[in-house]
Amino acid sequence: MASKKFLYVNRKAPHGSIYALESLEVVLIGAAFEQEVTLAFIDDGVYQLLKNQDSSAIGSKNFSPTYRALGDYDVNQIYVERESLELRGLTKEDLMPLTWEDEDDDWAEKDSIHVVSSAELAEVIEQQDVLLNF
Amino acid sequence: MTVLHIINKSPYERNSLDTCLRLARPDSAILLIEDGVYAVRAGSSASATLQQALEKHPVYALQPDLQARGVPTESLIDGIKVVDYDGFVELTTEYEKTQSWL
Amino acid sequence: MKFSIMVNEGPYTHQASDSAYHFTAAALKAGHEIVRVFFYHDGVNNGTRLSIPPQDDRNVCTRWSELGQQHELELILCVAAAQRRGLLDEDEAKRAGKNSDNIAPGFEISGLGQLIDAGIQADRLVVFGD
Numbered sequence: 001m002a003s004k005k006f007l008y009v010n011r012k013a014p015h016g017s018i019y020a021l022e023s024l025e026v027v028l029i030g031a032a033f034e035q036e037v038t039l040a041f042i043d044d045g046v047y048q049l050l051k052n053q054d055s056s057a058i059g060s061k062n063f064s065p066t067y068r069a070l071g072d073y074d075v076n077q078i079y080v081e082r083e084s085l086e087l088r089g090l091t092k093e094d095l096m097p098l099t100w101e102d103e104d105d106d107w108a109e110k111d112s113i114h115v116v117s118s119a120e121l122a123e124v125i126e127q128q129d130v131l132l133n134f
Numbered sequence: 135m136t137v138l139h140i141i142n143k144s145p146y147e148r149n150s151l152d153t154c155l156r157l158a159r160p161d162s163a164i165l166l167i168e169d170g171v172y173a174v175r176a177g178s179s180a181s182a183t184l185q186q187a188l189e190k191h192p193v194y195a196l197q198p199d200l201q202a203r204g205v206p207t208e209s210l211i212d213g214i215k216v217v218d219y220d221g222f223v224e225l226t227t228e229y230e231k232t233q234s235w236l
Numbered sequence: 237m238k239f240s241i242m243v244n245e246g247p248y249t250h251q252a253s254d255s256a257y258h259f260t261a262a263a264l265k266a267g268h269e270i271v272r273v274f275f276y277h278d279g280v281n282n283g284t285r286l287s288i289p290p291q292d293d294r295n296v297c298t299r300w301s302e303l304g305q306q307h308e309l310e311l312i313l314c315v316a317a318a319q320r321r322g323l324l325d326e327d328e329a330k331r332a333g334k335n336s337d338n339i340a341p342g343f344e345i346s347g348l349g350q351l352i353d354a355g356i357q358a359d360r361l362v363v364f365g366d
Contacts, residue, residue, distance in 0.1 A: 004356055011153070011236065019244075022277055025316060029348040035356065043153055083156065118156045125233065126135060126159055130355040132242070133234040133363040140362075142255070168251045198258070219262035226360050227237050227268075236244065236365040 004129040005036040010045035012134060014064065015055060020048045021063050023134035028066075031073035038077040038128065039070075040121060045134075046084045049095040049113070064096070071100030076112040081121050136161050138229035139191075142168035142236070145180040150235035155183065160190050165217075165225060167196040171203060176211045188213045196222060239263050240354035241273045244365030246281030247296035248289070253282050256364035257299060264307055272310040272354040273300075275343075277365070280318040283311065285340035297340055304342035311343045312350045 008027055014020035030037060041049060053064040070076070078098055085091060098112040116124070125131070139158050145151045151173055154164065164187060166173055173180040174195050187193055188211070197216045200207065207216060217225065226232055241260055245252035260270055275282055287297045304311040313323055322338070325345050329337040339345065355361045 006352070006355060009233065018277060022317060026276075026348055026351060030352045033349070033352045033356070035352065042157070043149060081157075122157045122159050125137065125157060128135070128231065130361050131137075131231055131233050131363075132351075132355070132361070133236050133365065134244075142252075142366075167255060219258045220266065222259060223262045223266050223268070226239075226362055232360065232362050234363040234365065236363065 003035055005038065005127060006030060006130045006132060007038045007040055007125060007128040008132050008134065009040050009042065009125075010048060010134050011043045013044040013047040014053070015058065015060060019134045020045075021061060023132075024063060024066055026132065027070070027075060028073060031075055036077075037075050038079065038124065039075065040124065041078070041080045041084070042121070043081075043084050046080055046088065046090065046095075049080065049098070050090075051094060051096050067096060067098060070098060071112055074100070076100035076110070078112045078114065079121055079124055080113060080115045081118060082115050083118050085115065135230035136163075138162065138225050138232045139164045140232055140234045141166050141170035141173075142234070144169040144172040145183065146172070151180065151183060154233075154235050155187055158191060163192040163194065163225065163229060165194045165196065165222065167199050167222070169203075171195045171199045171205055174200070174210045174214050175205060176209060181211050184211055184214070194221070194225065237360065238269045238271050238358045240271045240358035240361045242351065242354075242361060242363040242365075243273060243275045243279040243282060244277045244363065246278040247287065249278075250366045252364040252366060253279065253296055253300075254294075256362075257296070257303065259362065259364070260309075261303060264303075270307065270309050271358045272312055272350065273304075274351045274354050275311070275313045276317055276351065278321065279365075280313040280321055280323045283313045283318070283323055283340055283343040283345075284338050286338050301340045301342040309342070310350075312346045313339070313343055314351070315345050315347055318345050
């Protein structure tokens with residue numbers, strides 16, 4: 001089976017609707033298919049990666065820790081649009097640290113998150129074969 | 135790979151059009167469907183945005199959605215092309231992938 | 237050309253399912269192949285056979301069923317999304333101890349892997365949602 005490049009485009013905030021959670025479920029299942037997987041977080045999608053989320057008081061599933069497991073699923077290309085962060089008064093320091101271990105580099109821990117400009121993200125979108133929009 | 139960007143939201147309700155234009159490369163096209171077609175009316179505040187978009191991208195609007203919403207074809211900003219569902223399908227074959235700005 | 241379609245909203249509340257339907261019908265008319273229509277999020281609600289719209293309106297669910305049967309389309313409801321929202325086929329209903337299933341003819345319940353596979357198999361994946 002030919003390998004394709006899949007990009008998950010996440011533009012919705014978590015908790016107010018189910019899109020973020022169900023998008024993450026696709027990413028986890030998709031990771032088993034040995035395709036090249038990249039995630040993009042744009043607009044309110046960047047809120048999915050914020051630190052200190054705790055949904056216990058609203059009684060919904062607390063899925064934000066799952067993002068930290070993505071590295072273990074070999075999902076380590078995570079692009080966050082800088083303009084979306086800036087518009088929301090956020091920086092990379094406000095996001096959960098997401099890392100992966102590079103087996104080709106003595107299991108060195110590496111950063112999965114790349115904060116990039118719109119132009120750089122446009123380049124990433126350009127390189128993909130399949131776009132899954134959430 | 136070239137992209138057909140599909141926008142289905144009114145520019146007065148969501149920022150999809152602005153975000154799309156920020157991330158669309160020059161070889162890509164824009165298709166307005168559903169409430170996205172409200173952006174096309176000349177003289178509206180969104181029309182300035184679309185005018186700029188037209189300098190870089192072909193812009194299309196889906197005729198059945200214009201008709202349903204009472205947006206007359208004569209009110210369209212110059213340069214916007216109107217397609218029906220057959221044209222929509224054809225556009226998706228002309229561009230290598232689609233990005234729906236949901 | 238091979239197309240896969242993803243439908244992320246249910247019938248009636250949003251236009252997404254209507255747009256996806258008209259697009260799919262137009263693609264078939266133009267001689268394209270539809271690899272699969274995958275229903276996700278509230279989109280799984282398109283697969284109910286219990287919807288009773290007023291007579292002067294289109295029947296969104298039946299329309300998909302008919303198009304599916306006519307063209308032997310794969311109409312797939314995501315199992316995880318479907319279980320959350322109470323869309324069950326006979327097997328699922330039995331397994332979960334429910335006294336009824338509600339899935340319409342032509343639809344099937346299957347895993348999320350079918351969505352990834354749809355992206356792999358098709359030349360184009362077109363997503364309809366809110």
